[in-house]
Amino acid sequence: MSASLSDEQKIIHLLNRISFGPSPKEVQRVKRLGVRGYLNEQLAPETMPDSAVEEKVARLKTMRMNSRELFELYPPPKIAREAGMAMANPMNAPRFIILELQQARLLRAVDSERQLYELMVDFWSNHFNVFAAKGADRWLMTSYDRDTIRPHALGKFRDLLLATAQSPAMLFYLDNWLSVSPNAPAARMAANVRRRGINENYAREVMELHTLGVDGGYGQQDVREVARCFTGWTLRRPRGDAEFFFNSRLHDQGPKTVLGTRITAGGMEDGIQVIDLLARHPATAKFIATKLVRRFVADNPPPALVDRAADAFRRSDGDIRVVLQTIVEAPEFFSREVYHAKIKKPIEYVASALRLTEAEIKVTPQLLRYLARMGEPLFLSQPPTGYPDVGSSWISSDMLLTRMNFATDLAANRLDGARVQSRDPDNVQALARLVAPDSLSQATQSALAESAASEKLALLLAAPEFQRR
Amino acid sequence: MKPTRREFLKSTGLGFLALGLPPAFLVRAAGAEQAARRKVLVVVFQRGGMDGLNVVIPFKDRAYYALRPSIAVAEPASAEDRAIDLDGFYALHPALAPLKSIYDKGQLAIVHAAGSPDNTRSHFDAQDYMEIGTPGKKSTPDGWLNRYLKNESNGDSPFRGVAVGPQTPRMMVGTAATLTITSIEEFRLRNTFVAPALQKLYAESADPLFRRGGDNLFAAMARLRTVESQIPQSAAAYPAGRFGAGLKQIARLVKADVGLEIAFNEIQGWDTHVAEGGATGQLANRLKELGEGLAAFYQDLGDRMEDVVLLTMSEFGRTAQENGNRGTDHGHANVMFVLGPRVRGGKVYGRWPGLAPEVLYEGRDLDLTTDFRSVCSEILTRHMGRQDATKIFPGFRPGKNIGII
Numbered sequence: 001m002s003a004s005l006s007d008e009q010k011i012i013h014l015l016n017r018i019s020f021g022p023s024p025k026e027v028q029r030v031k032r033l034g035v036r037g038y039l040n041e042q043l044a045p046e047t048m049p050d051s052a053v054e055e056k057v058a059r060l061k062t063m064r065m066n067s068r069e070l071f072e073l074y075p076p077p078k079i080a081r082e083a084g085m086a087m088a089n090p091m092n093a094p095r096f097i098i099l100e101l102q103q104a105r106l107l108r109a110v111d112s113e114r115q116l117y118e119l120m121v122d123f124w125s126n127h128f129n130v131f132a133a134k135g136a137d138r139w140l141m142t143s144y145d146r147d148t149i150r151p152h153a154l155g156k157f158r159d160l161l162l163a164t165a166q167s168p169a170m171l172f173y174l175d176n177w178l179s180v181s182p183n184a185p186a187a188r189m190a191a192n193v194r195r196r197g198i199n200e201n202y203a204r205e206v207m208e209l210h211t212l213g214v215d216g217g218y219g220q221q222d223v224r225e226v227a228r229c230f231t232g233w234t235l236r237r238p239r240g241d242a243e244f245f246f247n248s249r250l251h252d253q254g255p256k257t258v259l260g261t262r263i264t265a266g267g268m269e270d271g272i273q274v275i276d277l278l279a280r281h282p283a284t285a286k287f288i289a290t291k292l293v294r295r296f297v298a299d300n301p302p303p304a305l306v307d308r309a310a311d312a313f314r315r316s317d318g319d320i321r322v323v324l325q326t327i328v329e330a331p332e333f334f335s336r337e338v339y340h341a342k343i344k345k346p347i348e349y350v351a352s353a354l355r356l357t358e359a360e361i362k363v364t365p366q367l368l369r370y371l372a373r374m375g376e377p378l379f380l381s382q383p384p385t386g387y388p389d390v391g392s393s394w395i396s397s398d399m400l401l402t403r404m405n406f407a408t409d410l411a412a413n414r415l416d417g418a419r420v421q422s423r424d425p426d427n428v429q430a431l432a433r434l435v436a437p438d439s440l441s442q443a444t445q446s447a448l449a450e451s452a453a454s455e456k457l458a459l460l461l462a463a464p465e466f467q468r469r
Numbered sequence: 470m471k472p473t474r475r476e477f478l479k480s481t482g483l484g485f486l487a488l489g490l491p492p493a494f495l496v497r498a499a500g501a502e503q504a505a506r507r508k509v510l511v512v513v514f515q516r517g518g519m520d521g522l523n524v525v526i527p528f529k530d531r532a533y534y535a536l537r538p539s540i541a542v543a544e545p546a547s548a549e550d551r552a553i554d555l556d557g558f559y560a561l562h563p564a565l566a567p568l569k570s571i572y573d574k575g576q577l578a579i580v581h582a583a584g585s586p587d588n589t590r591s592h593f594d595a596q597d598y599m600e601i602g603t604p605g606k607k608s609t610p611d612g613w614l615n616r617y618l619k620n621e622s623n624g625d626s627p628f629r630g631v632a633v634g635p636q637t638p639r640m641m642v643g644t645a646a647t648l649t650i651t652s653i654e655e656f657r658l659r660n661t662f663v664a665p666a667l668q669k670l671y672a673e674s675a676d677p678l679f680r681r682g683g684d685n686l687f688a689a690m691a692r693l694r695t696v697e698s699q700i701p702q703s704a705a706a707y708p709a710g711r712f713g714a715g716l717k718q719i720a721r722l723v724k725a726d727v728g729l730e731i732a733f734n735e736i737q738g739w740d741t742h743v744a745e746g747g748a749t750g751q752l753a754n755r756l757k758e759l760g761e762g763l764a765a766f767y768q769d770l771g772d773r774m775e776d777v778v779l780l781t782m783s784e785f786g787r788t789a790q791e792n793g794n795r796g797t798d799h800g801h802a803n804v805m806f807v808l809g810p811r812v813r814g815g816k817v818y819g820r821w822p823g824l825a826p827e828v829l830y831e832g833r834d835l836d837l838t839t840d841f842r843s844v845c846s847e848i849l850t851r852h853m854g855r856q857d858a859t860k861i862f863p864g865f866r867p868g869k870n871i872g873i874i
Contacts, residue, residue, distance in 0.1 A: 175742045178794040197793020201742045204590065204799070214591050220831065223590075373651065375635035382737050383516065385593050395678065396637040396649035397686040401656065404667060408660035443673035451666045458663050463670060464679035 005334055008437040010035060013339055016469035017296050018042060018328060019115035021352025022434045026115075039328055043321050045114035045154065053111040060100040062142055067168065068241040070097055070139045094138040101132065101141060102378040103363040106371070109351040110361060120153040120320070121145075122347060123295055125379070126386030128164045128210060130173040132379040136238040137169050141379055143242075144169035157288060157318030158279035161210060165202075165275055168235045168242035174384065176202035177234040179227060181252035195250065203227035205384045207278065213290075216283035222259055228252040229263055229270040246271075285313040289323065291389070296327050298338045299390045305332045340436065340468040343391030346374035348469060349403060353410055353461050356431055357420035364417030373402045395467070407461035412454070420457065428456040436465045507623060508853050509723055509776050511732045511766075512614065512640065514600075515759070515783035517739030518592060520797050521804035522789065522824075522835060523752055524565070525579055525817065529558045532824035536790040540747045540797070550748035555579075559817045563748050564756035567764035571808065575815035576767075576774075578807040578873040582819050583839035584785060588831065590799035592740070595784035599841060600639035602862050609863075614731050615643025616861045617849060626728025627689040633715035633734050641733055646685045653700075653718055656693055692727055700725045705769035708761040712736040716766040723773055730853070736762075739783060743794040763808060778809040778852045778874070782841055788833050789824050801834035805844055807873050811852060818871050843867045847874055 005013060011030045015022040018039065030038045041048065057063055062070060074094045075083065108118045128149065132141040148167040152160035164170045171177040179199035203226035208214045232251030236243050246268040256263040256270065259281070263273050278284055289309035293301035309326050316322035327333060344352060350371055354361055361367070371377060375394065381387050388394075409415040411423065421427075432440055432448060440448075444463045448456050460466060527533050528544040542562055545554035552560030553569055559581065561569060571577045587604035589595050598604040602613030611619075618630045618641075630647035632638050641647045650656050658664045671683025700721045707713035715734040722729045738755050745752050759781075767774060782805050787797035802822075808814070822828055822836035830836040846858035846867040851874035858867065 175794065175796075178743055180793060182793060195793060196795075199742055199792055199794050199796070200798045201740075208591050208593075214589075214594050220590065373635060383592060383740075391678075392642055393636065395682055396632070396635060397647075397682060397689065398635045398649040398651050398656070400679075400682050400686055401658070401690075402635070405659045408658070408663050412660065441675045443670050443675065446673075447666055447670040451663075455663050455666060458660070459666055459670060462663075462667055464674045464676040464683075467679065468676075 003336060005336060005339060006438065008433070009339065009439065010334055012434060012437055013334060014038065014328075016340075016352075017333070017342075018119065019355075020109045020119060020348060021355045021469065023355040023358055024430070024434065025358070026355070027434060036329075039116075039325070042114070042116035043154070043325060045117035048113050050113045053108055053113075056107050056111065057104045060104055062097050062100045063104055063146065065142065066241065067139045067143055068237075070142060071239050074139070076138075097138060097142060098132050098379055099365065099368070101145060102368050102371075105145075105378050106347070106351065106363045106367065107361070109347060110354045110359075116324070117154055120324075121150055123292075124149050124153055124160065126381070126389070127291065128160075128170065129381050129384050129386030130169045130379075131382045131384075133382075134173055136172050136242070139239065140167075140169040140172060140242055143167075145379075154320050154324075157284075157313070157320060158276065160320075161206075161279050162272070162275050164210070165206070165230075165233070165271065166244040168238065168244060170202070171233065171235045171244065172238055174202035174205055175199045176230055177238070179203075179231055179233075180250035181228070181231045183252065184231070184250045198224070198227045198231065198252075200224065200227045203230060209384055211278040211287065212281060212283040213287035216281070216287060218259060225256045225258045225263075226274055228254070228256050229258065229274045232268070233271050279318055280314075282310075282314065285310040285318075288318075289313055292323060293327055295389055296324075297330075297333055298341050299392075302332050305330050340439070340465065342469050343394050343467055344469050345387065345389065345394055346371050346376035346399070347378065349374065349467065350406065352469070353407065353466070354418055356434060356461075356466075357410065357422075357457070359410070359418040359420045361418045366416040367418060370402065370406045370415075374399050374406075400467075403467065404462045407466075408458040411458035411461055423454065423457050425453045425456050428460055431457075432460055435460065435463075440465060506726060506776055507728060507730050509729055509732065509778070510614075510617075510848060510853055511719055511734070511777060511779040513759075513763075513779065513781045514596070514638065514640070514733070514735040515739050515755075515781060516592075516596065516735055516737045517741075517783070518595070518785045518787055518799055519739040519755075519783035519803060520741055520745065520752055520787040521581070521783075521802070522786065523745070523747070524562050524756065525555070525581055525804045526552045526560045526562065527558060527581075527821060527824070528552060528560045530821070530824050532789075536824060538791070539795045540745050540791050542747050552748075556817060558821070562753065562756050564753040565760040567760040568806075568808075571764065571767055572815055576808060576810050576812055578812045578814040579817045580805045580807065580819045580839050580844055580871065580873065581817055582802045582822050582835055582837055583805045583844060584782075584801065584803040584837055584841050586837055586840055588801070590785060590801075592784060592799070597639060599782060599784055602842060602845070603864065606864075611643025612638070612640035613845065613861050614640045614733065615645050615647065617853070617855070618645035618647065618731060619643060620860050621730070621853075621855065623730060624728060627685045627692065628722060628727040628729050630731040631719070631722060631729060631733070633718045633732070634711065638733050638735065641731070646681060647731075648685060648689050650689075650718060650722075652714075653693060653697060653721060657690055696725045696727060703769045705765040706761075707765040707769075708758045710758060712758055713762045713765065716762050717769070720766055720769045723770060723777060741787070742792065742796040742798060745791070745796045763806075767808065775810050778807060778812060778848050780808075780844070780848060781806040786835050789829055789835055790833065801830045802837035803835075805841065807844065807848065809852075812874055813872060818873060839871065840865070840867075843871055844873065847871055 112118045148163045180195045182197035204223045207218045232247045289306050293306050312323050312326040447459050526542050534541050543551045545560050554560050585598050585604045587598050600612050601609040603609040632649045668687045674680040707717045719732040786803035787800040820838040842862045842865045849855045849858045
């Protein structure tokens with residue numbers, strides 16, 4: 001058994017795992033509050049003022065708009081042409097909405113005090129992935145982020161699951177809004193040529209990706225039955241004042257059996273029962289626990305810790321805070337084996353570099369393009385799996401090169417939208433202690449020692465140690 | 470004209486030599502030129518589950534039209550929006566018209582009712598199985614293209630295996646070094662002053678993952694700089710978008726003779742649950758991009774296609790019957806394309822299992838009659854020159870040759 005982490009290493013490790021990376025200021029905060037105090041504060045984000053970053057976010061005008069306002073201001077090109085709107089102005093294109101969402105996500109990752117909360121928003125956004133460029137989702141994504149994911153990111157899993165199931169963005173993305181009973185009277189009307197029967201898309205993904213996991217013990221018959229339960233869960237006005245509603249005329253009224261359980265409530269309650277059944281299924285506890293331990297501890301989650309996290313999930317009826325507390329307070333969390341064992345995802349890499357250097361940022365398209373080139377254009381994962389959370393996905397040569405270019409651009413203040421505080425060599429030495437205190441490799445140490453003053457920061461940010469967390 | 474090893478070292482090596490670095494990787498990169506023309510396999514993955522039944526249409530199977538009242542593609546004898554007859558039984562989707570002349574020249578083989586035998590209908594699992602090459606067994610650590618690279622020792626070019634785009638696909642993950650490249654022009658460090666120090670830092674890193682990654686990256690960048698000016702510009706019209714751009718990069722690497730053996734590109738957007746369309750519409754748009762891309766690649770490479778076989782695959786086909794939203798849900802067997810001058814094309818291979826209810830797989834999908842590994846094995850042995858492919862596909866017996874090459 002190798003030696004345990006030093007106190008300084010523990011602080012850096014904690015910030016590497018439950019925040020978007022250490023900054024000089026944040027390290028002081030942990031020193032003041034202690035590891036447990038800092039964790040408790042982070043688990044209660046509602047008690048933390050966060051006005052500085054929220055004021056910046058509030059300047060992004062689409063963030064407060066509803067889907068109707070967004071559709072009217074950023075209409076699809078065809079409608080814009082018909083209305084004679086200035087098409088030359090890209091600021092009027094639906095793309096602009098996604099751009100502001102990306103800006104807000106990165107701003108918060110870098111500057112929010114509620115680091116763990118923002119990190120969980122990112123986690124759930126991938127878990128309950130919606131591709132923002134699919135049809136009407138261009139105008140539904142803002143609300144999905146603001147009204148569906150963010151209110152529940154540290155709440156109860158069941159509430160989050162239900163909120164996504166009833167969100168216009170998810171109903172549209174996974175096609176459930178079109179899934180109807182083939183026998184429903186409305187489905188037979190000539191006007192309803194697009195809705196004549198079951199669509200399995202959501203029913204499959206809700207079990208495979210959102211709850212039980214692919215090995216969670218369901219079969220094709222269960223997919224079919226769950227789809228029947230969710231018939232009639234649809235939305236009004238997808239390109240306007242979009243809202244969930246249950247249309248009983250589209251619902252399959254017959255009895256269903258899901259995972260061996262008879263669903264007999266009828267009407268909208270059928271779907272609610274499925275949500276409850278899935279949210280409280282032991283396979284779900286295990287699946288969510290595994291993904292969380294993978295995010296916070298190691299790509300190959302230690303089975304004993306997964307079991308304890310799953311147990312915490314079950315005992316707390318899916319209280320996300322309780323599960324997180326269990327994971328972070330576990331001995332496995334601070335073990336030497338997992339120190340610097342995770343490779344940063346692109347958003348983690350970019351945000352951690354901006355935090356470490358205390359860069360003043362205006363999130364610009366150039367910054368966001370870098371994220372895209374590293375493989376993580378935010379809100380734009382097309383497959384329902386979202387972006388992966390294992391290191392092997394993020395270290396291809398192209399991605400590595402892009403990270404190096406980002407590091408050199410940022411360190412030289414050549415990155416439009418970010419200005420680092422100090423490139424002073426002494427400061428770089430101090431920052432190196434926030435990357436890997438007493439654990440910087442010989443190669444990186446000598447690179448920092450031998451290089452010109454103007455290159456040191458770039459080398460630190462591009463070094464293998466800083467690709468890890 | 471190819472640079473000699475000496476010129477190569479001279480043009481790229483000054484900074485490194487000044488640092489007194491062991492120039493092993495430089496020698497390696499310089500040596501790669503001798504490898505010159507190699508056999509190349511290009512794999513195109515269609516993510517999302519392509520609806521093979523609407524791509525190569527079994528128009529003589531009477532069940533097809535009954536199962537798909539709103540999305541079927543009209544038979545070749547129809548007045549308009551009709552499929553392109555291939556052999557009197559199958560017809561090509563009209564959006565794939567650019568491929569017809571290649572088929573007629575006998576350089577496009579089609580394998581129908583092919584795919585992965587596992588019954589999963591999960592995108593993720595089904596893709597994973599096809600990429601690691603062991604359907605039903607998830608614990609396989611590497612992708613089958615990587616196993617090919619690992620088991621063949623055709624020198625040490627960093628370009629032996631290249632995926633275009635930022636991500637390393639699962640099919641290429643493994644212990645053999647591979648590259649990903651989004652753009653040859655942009656595959657360089659923007660700050661050349663920091664480059665030597667960065668290279669040294671990575672070369673000496675105690676972190677094996679990043680040491681290998683850095684080694685490969687810097688070797689590839691150095692090599693590209695020496696050859697990029699000599700790569701002929703392409704006159705072919707690739708379709709706009711990532712897929713076309715990716716094929717264009719692959720074509721340039723083939724022409725550059727940098728030792729490319731395995732290339733990977735992907736095209737997304739095949740998950741047509743809603744409003745799939747027939748002769749026109751959503752699927753047709755994807756096929757248009759696919760067909761134009763493949764045709765441009767074929768034209769661009771010209772006689773260099775002699776070295777190349779291009780293979781397409783998708784994780785599963787889709788339900789034989791259309792769903793309630795004029796789309797299709799996740800199904801089973803699919804259709805694969807094998808393209809190249811050495812291919813015995815102009816033919817649709819594979820036993821047709823039929824579409825009658827009693828022969829549908831699990832009562833709903835096209836049954837599988839050709840394992841995708843048979844197709845891949847045949848390409849690896851007959852085109853790439855491997856003695857046997859059982860190390861690439863452990864536990865799989867390919868059976869007798871399909872005859873596509």
